[in-house]
Amino acid sequence: MTTLGHLINGVRVDREGRTQDIYNPSIGEVAGQVSLASKATVEEAVAAAQAAFPAWRDTPPLKRARVMFRFKQLLEENAGEIARLIGEEHGKIVHDAQGELARGIENVEYACGAPELLKGEHSKNTGPGIDSWSEFQPLGVVAGITPFNFPAMVPLWMYPMAIACGNTFVLKPSERDPSSALFIAELAMEAGLPAGVLNVVNGDKEAVDTLLDDPRVQAVSFVGSTPIAEYIYSRASANGKRCQALGGAKNHAIVMPDADMDNVVSSLNGAAFGSSGERCMALSVAVTVGDEAADALIAKMQEQMASLKVGPFHDAGNDFGPVITQAHREKVCGYIDSAEQQGATIVVDGRGVQVAGHENGFYVGGTLIDHVTPEMTCYQEEIFGPVLLVMRVDTMQEAMRLIDDHEYGNGTCIYTRDGEAARYFSDRIQVGMVGINVPLPVPVSYHSFGGWKRSLFGDLSAYGPDGVRFYTKRKTVTQRWPSAGVREGAQFSFPS
Ligand code: NAD
Numbered sequence: 001m002t003t004l005g006h007l008i009n010g011v012r013v014d015r016e017g018r019t020q021d022i023y024n025p026s027i028g029e030v031a032g033q034v035s036l037a038s039k040a041t042v043e044e045a046v047a048a049a050q051a052a053f054p055a056w057r058d059t060p061p062l063k064r065a066r067v068m069f070r071f072k073q074l075l076e077e078n079a080g081e082i083a084r085l086i087g088e089e090h091g092k093i094v095h096d097a098q099g100e101l102a103r104g105i106e107n108v109e110y111a112c113g114a115p116e117l118l119k120g121e122h123s124k125n126t127g128p129g130i131d132s133w134s135e136f137q138p139l140g141v142v143a144g145i146t147p148f149n150f151p152a153m154v155p156l157w158m159y160p161m162a163i164a165c166g167n168t169f170v171l172k173p174s175e176r177d178p179s180s181a182l183f184i185a186e187l188a189m190e191a192g193l194p195a196g197v198l199n200v201v202n203g204d205k206e207a208v209d210t211l212l213d214d215p216r217v218q219a220v221s222f223v224g225s226t227p228i229a230e231y232i233y234s235r236a237s238a239n240g241k242r243c244q245a246l247g248g249a250k251n252h253a254i255v256m257p258d259a260d261m262d263n264v265v266s267s268l269n270g271a272a273f274g275s276s277g278e279r280c281m282a283l284s285v286a287v288t289v290g291d292e293a294a295d296a297l298i299a300k301m302q303e304q305m306a307s308l309k310v311g312p313f314h315d316a317g318n319d320f321g322p323v324i325t326q327a328h329r330e331k332v333c334g335y336i337d338s339a340e341q342q343g344a345t346i347v348v349d350g351r352g353v354q355v356a357g358h359e360n361g362f363y364v365g366g367t368l369i370d371h372v373t374p375e376m377t378c379y380q381e382e383i384f385g386p387v388l389l390v391m392r393v394d395t396m397q398e399a400m401r402l403i404d405d406h407e408y409g410n411g412t413c414i415y416t417r418d419g420e421a422a423r424y425f426s427d428r429i430q431v432g433m434v435g436i437n438v439p440l441p442v443p444v445s446y447h448s449f450g451g452w453k454r455s456l457f458g459d460l461s462a463y464g465p466d467g468v469r470f471y472t473k474r475k476t477v478t479q480r481w482p483s484a485g486v487r488e489g490a491q492f493s494f495p496s
Pocket of ligand 1: 145146147148149150154172173174175203204205208209223224225226228229246247248249279280382384410451455
């Protein structure tokens with residue numbers, strides 16, 4: 001059985017020490033092992049990044065962008081293998097993995113524009129013979145810590161832009177499905193990154209804490225669950241680092257009485273159950289306005305869910321695959337149990353699903369729960385499984401209050417034909433990413449991705465224009481070349 005190591009200073013390295021099993025969740029068996037980096041191994045990666053920084057910072061942005069162009073091409077050429085690696089360790093169906101990669105490649109494309117994005121601002125004659133400009137300089141060594149659910153895309157939210165801006169990078173991918181991130185980083189090296197510019201350390205808390213505490217690491221980008229995001233943000237900030245930490249979610253869709261119910265049902269199906277609901281933008285709560293909308297939604301969902309196909313990642317005929325681990329499977333089923341015990345109605349029950357020939361896989365079938373109320377555990381917490389809750393309210397205001405009162409504020413959506421209602425909703429709702437008849441409003445790479453409330457700790461969102469801001473610091477230079485005409489004597493009042 002192979003053990004996945006690290007990528008440090010341009011070469012794959014293996015180190016003796018702790019390891020962890022990697023599962024193939026479609027069959028429920030161990031597929032390999034991953035090394036868990038020690039403090040010393042992480043420090044070696046940080047040292048490599050630190051050593052590579054001066055030359056990389058001074059490399060012209062256009063040359064850095066050319067590496068990104070080649071990287072994009074290599075990602076496209078290797079898309080099949082990357083999707084297979086994602087599917088094998090994560091469990092998502094191959095076409096879903098290809099979609100994830102495509103969204104990751106968008107970020108490489110945006111990073112190709114670094115020379116334009118780093119141009120800065122210039123003002124001539126801010127005073128007699130004085131010019132001023134602001135430029136955007138790289139920070140130095142930057143770290144990225146990423147979750148299991150988008151093992152290829154989330155790292156690509158981070159390092160292409162960080163590196164194109166002139167930083168060097170240490171990535172710590174999820175230890176549960178680390179292979180695609182390592183494979184992709186090797187493609188980035190093949191595209192022409194000098195040794196040490198991009199390093200990957202596999203590991204767990206020990207590796208993460210080392211990155212948070214190392215004074216050579218200037219900034220940390222994190223994506224994962226809210227308790228860990230909060231911890232990362234507090235510890236990195238206390239150590240004087242710039243930090244953005246994206247956390248969990250509970251994404252509501254409001255279904256208005258005038259909505260096109262066929263569109264609602266088909267798009268909710270994909271957005272709630274796609275990737276087994278293991279998406280931070282998955283729609284996990286449908287809030288129906290009026291009993292008529294609720295009854296119509298439940299009836300049509302029940303009908304469509306009867307044909308949902310759950311099974312192994314490599315069968316393109318499946319709609320979604322297993323969840324990530326057996327422990328997570330039990331956790332998701334536990335939430336369904338709690339909903340039942342607390343008085344909700346289980347309309348479609350995915351707990352007992354069996355996939356022929358893959359009996360040990362970590363499968364949960366699509367689950368629909370009606371009559372959910374705000375105090376129920378299944379509503380309070382992020383389930384991160386193929387479970388859709390239905391909450392019945394009487395007015396749009398009531399639906400919006402529910403969303404605003406929830407601790408998370410990642411994504412939301414309204415289904416309606418009423419433009420005035422949609423505009424009111426998108427203007428007032430306390431959520432960072434809003435869809436109008438769009439179930440998964442994941443911004444394209446030239447906008448930025450970020451939730452509100454406890455879905456994001458930090459001031460700047462991920463990727464897009466905020467990514468450029470996050471990975472650079474502004475320096476403002478004021479210049480005068482004294483000449484006879486403008487030379488002045490000493491001035492003791494504040495310059496104006
Ligand atoms: P997680 O928080 O368990 O792990 C994320 C990363 O943190 C991993 O690299 C892991 O090794 C590390 N980590 C875990 N425990 C740690 C600890 N105690 N100390 C230091 N580091 C630790 O998240 P996950 O289960 O891999 O991913 C799923 C979660 O991520 C969900 O909550 C989902 O909503 C969230 N997510 C959010 C976004 C977003 O953009 N807001 C995107 C994707 C996933």
